[in-house]
Amino acid sequence: MAKRMFSAPGDHIESRRPVTVSRYRGITRLNHWVTAASLIVLLLSGLALFHPSLYFLTGLFGGGQMTRWLHPFVGILLFFSFLLLFLQMWRLNLPRPEDRTWVSHIGEVVRGEEEKLPELGKYNAGQKFVFWAMSVLIVVLIVSGMMIWQEYFPHLVSIPVRRWAVLIHAVAAVAIILTFILHVYAAIWTRGTIRAMTRGTVTGGWAWRHHRKWLRELAGREGGGPAE
Amino acid sequence: MTTDPNLDSPRTAVSNPPVQPMQANLGPGDVVRASAMPDLPPPTRELTPVAKLIDVSKCIGCKACQSACAEWNDTYPEIEENVGLYENPHDLTPDMFTLMRFSEYENPQTGDFEWLIRKDGCMHCADPGCLKACPAPGAIVQYSNGIVDFIHENCIGCGYCVTGCPFDIPRISQKTHVSYKCTLCSDRVAVGQGPACAKACPTQAIVFGTKEDMLAHAEARVDDLKSRGYDNAGIYDPQGVGGTHVFYVLHHADQPSLYSDLPEQPRISPVVEGWKGVTKTLGLAAIGAAAVGSVLHGLMTRANKVSAEDEVHAEELVSGREPPIPPEREVL
Numbered sequence: 001m002a003k004r005m006f007s008a009p010g011d012h013i014e015s016r017r018p019v020t021v022s023r024y025r026g027i028t029r030l031n032h033w034v035t036a037a038s039l040i041v042l043l044l045s046g047l048a049l050f051h052p053s054l055y056f057l058t059g060l061f062g063g064g065q066m067t068r069w070l071h072p073f074v075g076i077l078l079f080f081s082f083l084l085l086f087l088q089m090w091r092l093n094l095p096r097p098e099d100r101t102w103v104s105h106i107g108e109v110v111r112g113e114e115e116k117l118p119e120l121g122k123y124n125a126g127q128k129f130v131f132w133a134m135s136v137l138i139v140v141l142i143v144s145g146m147m148i149w150q151e152y153f154p155h156l157v158s159i160p161v162r163r164w165a166v167l168i169h170a171v172a173a174v175a176i177i178l179t180f181i182l183h184v185y186a187a188i189w190t191r192g193t194i195r196a197m198t199r200g201t202v203t204g205g206w207a208w209r210h211h212r213k214w215l216r217e218l219a220g221r222e223g224g225g226p227a228e
Numbered sequence: 229m230t231t232d233p234n235l236d237s238p239r240t241a242v243s244n245p246p247v248q249p250m251q252a253n254l255g256p257g258d259v260v261r262a263s264a265m266p267d268l269p270p271p272t273r274e275l276t277p278v279a280k281l282i283d284v285s286k287c288i289g290c291k292a293c294q295s296a297c298a299e300w301n302d303t304y305p306e307i308e309e310n311v312g313l314y315e316n317p318h319d320l321t322p323d324m325f326t327l328m329r330f331s332e333y334e335n336p337q338t339g340d341f342e343w344l345i346r347k348d349g350c351m352h353c354a355d356p357g358c359l360k361a362c363p364a365p366g367a368i369v370q371y372s373n374g375i376v377d378f379i380h381e382n383c384i385g386c387g388y389c390v391t392g393c394p395f396d397i398p399r400i401s402q403k404t405h406v407s408y409k410c411t412l413c414s415d416r417v418a419v420g421q422g423p424a425c426a427k428a429c430p431t432q433a434i435v436f437g438t439k440e441d442m443l444a445h446a447e448a449r450v451d452d453l454k455s456r457g458y459d460n461a462g463i464y465d466p467q468g469v470g471g472t473h474v475f476y477v478l479h480h481a482d483q484p485s486l487y488s489d490l491p492e493q494p495r496i497s498p499v500v501e502g503w504k505g506v507t508k509t510l511g512l513a514a515i516g517a518a519a520v521g522s523v524l525h526g527l528m529t530r531a532n533k534v535s536a537e538d539e540v541h542a543e544e545l546v547s548g549r550e551p552p553i554p555p556e557r558e559v560l
Contacts, residue, residue, distance in 0.1 A: 013546055016543070016546050016547060017543065018539060018543070019539070019542040019543050019546050048363075049363040049384075049386065050363070050508065050511070050512070051508055051512050052264035052265065052266060052363070052365060053512075055264060055363065055364070055365055058384075063384075064364050064382075064384035065384050065385060065405060067384070068384040068385055068386045068405075069405075110525075110529075111529070112529075112530060112531070112532040112533075114532075148387065148391070150385065150386055150387030150390070150400055151385070151402075151405070154387065154390075154400065159390065159391065159396060160497070160499075162390070162391050163391055163497050163499040163500055163503070164499055166388070166391050166500075166503055167499050167500075167502060167503040167507065170503055170507050170508070170511065171507055171511070173511075174507070174511035174514060174515060177515050177518075178514060178515065178518050181515070181518045181519055181522055182518070182522075184522075185522040185525070185526070188526070188531075189525070189526060189531050189532060190531075190532045191531050191532060191533045191534065192533075192534050203534060203539060203542070204538075204539055204542025204543060204545075204546060205534040205535065205536070205537075205538030205539035205540075205541070205542050206534045206538070207542060208538045208539075208541045208542040208545065209534050209535070209538040215542065215545060215546075216545065219545050219546045219548075222546070
């Protein structure tokens with residue numbers, strides 16, 4: 001079979017009338033939701049210690065001591081969980097020439113007018129941005145986080161370095177929360193997207209509208225002939 | 229002028245305890261600043277600022293202060309190995325709030341060998357970096373008499389106070405997971421007693437009283453030292469942290485770092501100020517703006533919906549009625 005250019009192993013046309021396309025395997029979805037859940041726990045526990053007005057969020061985790069204890073462990077879980085996602089997704093998130101065109105038409109993207117946009121593979125430039133931003137920020141957060149993990153690494157770095165680590169950790173955390181908001185909002189606003197991560201499939205129309213190259217490749221792999 | 233119960237704080241550490249019962253005279257109404265509590269109610273009264281003066285030139289390195297500190301605070305510093313240094317324990321620990329640090333200095337001017345002994349511990353800064361950095365409401369408080377105290381039941385053990393402190397003082401216990409440091413014996417001061425270390429000091433190298441009295445005493449000590457040939461004798465009461473409520477008389481005040489790396493110009497690190505200042509404010513604002521912006525965009529614009537036409541196209545493509553490879557549409 002031809003080498004996949006725009007799709008991941010497991011992506012396939014699931015049914016033809018109506019068309020549904022399998023976008024994420026069960027294991028990938030599980031992986032995504034473990035990552036998502038850890039990010040949300042980290043976001044809530046981190047914000048609780050970020051600003052006094054949000055300290056009440058420690059109540060969700062059983063108080064300040066528990067929040068302080070829990071946060072780094074969930075960080076480790078997130079790191080490894082995201083690493084698995086990264087290994088599955090990085091190839092299709094490499095930049096391609098059509099990404100430039102897509103970005104230059106970003107106004108139309110936001111207005112939902114996709115007629116003039118180039119045909120795209122499995123991910124558009126926005127999704128790729130989220131992917132790489134998450135990848136970089138998670139590395140920054142885990143490294144700076146280790147440096148300020150008082151319970152287990154109190155002397156890993158000197159106090160002046162620790163001051164930078166805590167500042168960088170805070171700035172990176174704000175950046176990842178902004179990325180997270182963008183990711184969630186884009187998934188909601190682009191109707192028909194969320195089911196890719198719940199049921200694992202999208203409609204043919206969704207694939208045609210947003211990721212036509214991906215759909216074409218999958219259709220080509222199925223032989224392209226009529227089903228019956 | 230010793231332990232008059234009508235005074236708001238003791239004026240000396242040398243007097244014996246009052247015999248009459250006494251109410252604790254340091255409470256929530258005396259707190260002027262508390263960690264992570266920007267909207268703290270104002271204090272109900274203003275106490276006289278107190279201070280502990282450590283006259284390094286009078287110290288004989290006997291460690292009576294350390295013993296008194298451990299005894300009063302009921303701590304049991306771990307017994308360690310002798311590694312050929314006088315410091316014992318090797319550093320401040322969660323069970324040792326004050327430590328005699330010994331440095332050997334060969335004075336290039338006089339050729340004299342000098343043994344510089346400094347009692348290390350919390351300086352009780354007027355502008356405390358620990359309090360600024362602390363995320364737990366009320367875990368670190370500052371009283372109007374200048375004492376900076378850790379309220380352990382509010383502490384979460386995160387170590388941010390370590391990050392914030394310009395003097396490397398707080399220590400987090402691996403057993404209780406809370407932070408410890410010198411309290412300036414706030415519990416003794418509350419009942420008219422000076423700090424245990426000052427009480428125990430056999431040479432009066434450590435003295436306690438109002439900050440004003442202590443500064444006057446320090447100045448007299450500096451004059452005395454100067455008359456004995458210590459031309460650079462002076463007071464170490466660093467203004468970078470707004471002055472401190474534990475301060476030193478040094479024979480070499482021009483070189484504080486001689487005394488086991490006492491910081492030359494301590495201040496709260498600009499990195500910590502940036503973290504706790506602009507990052508916190510702008511960060512939260514950016515997150516709020518992004519969240520509100522998304523909701524508004526969602527309400528005010530049409531969502532991106534897949535049309536019936538898209539579905540028809542997909543069916544045609546999948547059933548082979550449209551060629552899978554597009555006619556040169558890829559390049560745009």
